[in-house]
Amino acid sequence: MKKLLFFISVAIALSANAQKFPGLALTPPMGWNSWNTFATNINEKLVMETADMLVSSGMKEAGYIYLVLDDGWMAMERDSITGNLVPDPVKFPNGIKKVVDYVHAKGLKFGLYNCAGTKTCAGYPGTRGYEYQDARQYAAWEIDYLKYDWCSTDGINAKEAYATMSKALKAARRPIIFSLCEWGTYSPWEWAAPVGQLWRISGDIYNCFDCIKDWGSWKSLGVTHIIDVRKNIRQYAGPGHWNDMDMMEVGHGMSVSEDRAHFTMWCMLASPLIAGNDLRHMTKETISILTDKDVIAINQDKRGVQAYLEQQQDSVDTWIKPLVNNELAICFMNRSQKPVTVNYNFLQHPVNDTVSNTVIDFAKTSFSVTDVWKKVKAGNTKKIFSAVVPPHDVVLLRLKQE
Numbered sequence: 001m002k003k004l005l006f007f008i009s010v011a012i013a014l015s016a017n018a019q020k021f022p023g024l025a026l027t028p029p030m031g032w033n034s035w036n037t038f039a040t041n042i043n044e045k046l047v048m049e050t051a052d053m054l055v056s057s058g059m060k061e062a063g064y065i066y067l068v069l070d071d072g073w074m075a076m077e078r079d080s081i082t083g084n085l086v087p088d089p090v091k092f093p094n095g096i097k098k099v100v101d102y103v104h105a106k107g108l109k110f111g112l113y114n115c116a117g118t119k120t121c122a123g124y125p126g127t128r129g130y131e132y133q134d135a136r137q138y139a140a141w142e143i144d145y146l147k148y149d150w151c152s153t154d155g156i157n158a159k160e161a162y163a164t165m166s167k168a169l170k171a172a173r174r175p176i177i178f179s180l181c182e183w184g185t186y187s188p189w190e191w192a193a194p195v196g197q198l199w200r201i202s203g204d205i206y207n208c209f210d211c212i213k214d215w216g217s218w219k220s221l222g223v224t225h226i227i228d229v230r231k232n233i234r235q236y237a238g239p240g241h242w243n244d245m246d247m248m249e250v251g252h253g254m255s256v257s258e259d260r261a262h263f264t265m266w267c268m269l270a271s272p273l274i275a276g277n278d279l280r281h282m283t284k285e286t287i288s289i290l291t292d293k294d295v296i297a298i299n300q301d302k303r304g305v306q307a308y309l310e311q312q313q314d315s316v317d318t319w320i321k322p323l324v325n326n327e328l329a330i331c332f333m334n335r336s337q338k339p340v341t342v343n344y345n346f347l348q349h350p351v352n353d354t355v356s357n358t359v360i361d362f363a364k365t366s367f368s369v370t371d372v373w374k375k376v377k378a379g380n381t382k383k384i385f386s387a388v389v390p391p392h393d394v395v396l397l398r399l400k401q402e
C-alpha cells in the first residue's frame with residue numbers, strides 16, 4: 001500500500017511538472033503571420049483570402065499550416081460583465097470562431113496573439129490576470145497556436161509569466177503551440193523548453209538585408225543583424241523547442257537574392273518558417289523561394305540541429321547544418337555588395353560539432369555534393385568546390401555519403 005501511494009505521488013508530481021503538451025512542433029512550425037505586412041489592419045476577409053492563398057499557392061502543400069493573427073484582432077476593452085476577450089466587431093463581425101472554422105475547413109490551423117502584460121504592444125487588452133480565462137476562450141474557439149508578447153510588463157517576472165500561461169493552456173486541454181515573444185530579453189532559451197515550442201531571440205525584424213531601423217526608443221533589425229544577434233544558443237534548439245528568428249520578410253520589399261539568402265538562413269538556423277508577406281500578391285519568385293521543397297527539407301530535418309558558423313572569409317559566411325543519416329547542409333552567404341568566388345576545399349574543413357556529436361573527416365569519407373537551389377549535382381567532396389556567390393545571396397549545398 002505504501003509503495004502504491006509512493007508511485008501515485010511520484011506520478012502526480014511528474015504530471016504537474018510536465019507543463020507543455022508533448023509532441024508539438026517536432027520540426028520548426030511553418031505558417032503565416034499578419035504583422036509584418038498588415039500590422040493591426042486585419043479582418044475577416046484578409047483571413048479568408050490568406051487561407052485560400054495558402055492552399056492555392058502550394059504553400060500548404062509545402063508545409064505552411066498555421067495562419068496566425070497577430071496584434072489588433074481584439075476590441076479595445078474586455079466584455080464588461082464576463083471579462084472575456086472580445087473580437088473587434090468591425091474587423092470580425094462574425095466573431096473569431098467563424099474564421100477559425102473557415103481556416104480549419106481548408107486543412108490549416110489557426111493562431112492568435114496576446115501579451116503577458118496588461119496591454120498588448122498595440123494597446124489592446126493583455127492577458128495579465130486573465131491567463132486561465134483567456135486560455136479557456138482560445139480552447140473554446142479551437143485555436144492551435146498562441147503567440148504571447150511582452151509589452152506592458154513592468155514588474156512582471158518573465159519566466160513565471162510564461163510558465164503561468166503555459167499551465168493555463170495545458171489546463172484548457174487543447175494542444176496549442178505556445179510561441180514566446182519576449183525578444184530574448186531574459187534568455188528564454190535557458191528556461192522555456194518545458195514551457196513552449198518556440199521563443200523569439202531578438203527584437204523585431206525589418207525588411208532589409210543588413211540595415212538597422214531606429215524607431216527612437218527601440219530598433220528593428222535587418223536579416224543579417226538577426227543572424228548575428230545571439231551567439232552560442234544553438235544547443236538550446238531541437239525538436240519541440242526552437243530559437244525563433246522572427247516572421248519572415250520574403251516577398252516584402254527585398255531583392256530576390258536577399259529573399260533567397262534570408263529564407264535559406266532561416267532554414268539553416270532551424271527557425272520557424274512563418275511567412276509575413278501579402279500572399280494575395282506574390283511574384284513567381286517569391287512563391288518559388290517560399291515553397292522550395294529541398295530547401296524546406298533542410299529546415300524540417302528531423303534531427304532538428306541548428307547550423308553553426310564554420311568560418312567567415314572575404315565577406316562570405318560558411319554555415320553548416322548536420323542532418324539525418326549523417327548528411328550535411330552547407331550554406332555560403334555573401335554579405336557584400338559584390339560577387340565573391342568561393343573555393344572550398346572540404347579536406348581542409350573536417351566537421352567536429354560537439355552540439356550534435358557529428359564528426360566527419362572528408363579525407364576518410366567522401367560525400368556527393370548537390371547544389372540545392374540550382375538542383376544540379378556538383379561533384380563530390382574529394383575535389384574543391386568552386387562557385388560565385390552573388391551579392392547578398394547564397395549557394396546552398398547538400399552532402400550525402402557516397
Ligand code: GLA
Nearest residue numbers: 035070071121122149181204
Ligand atoms: C511586438 C512583437 C511583434 C508584433 C508586435 C505587435 O513588437 O515583437 O512581432 O507581435 O509586437 O504589436
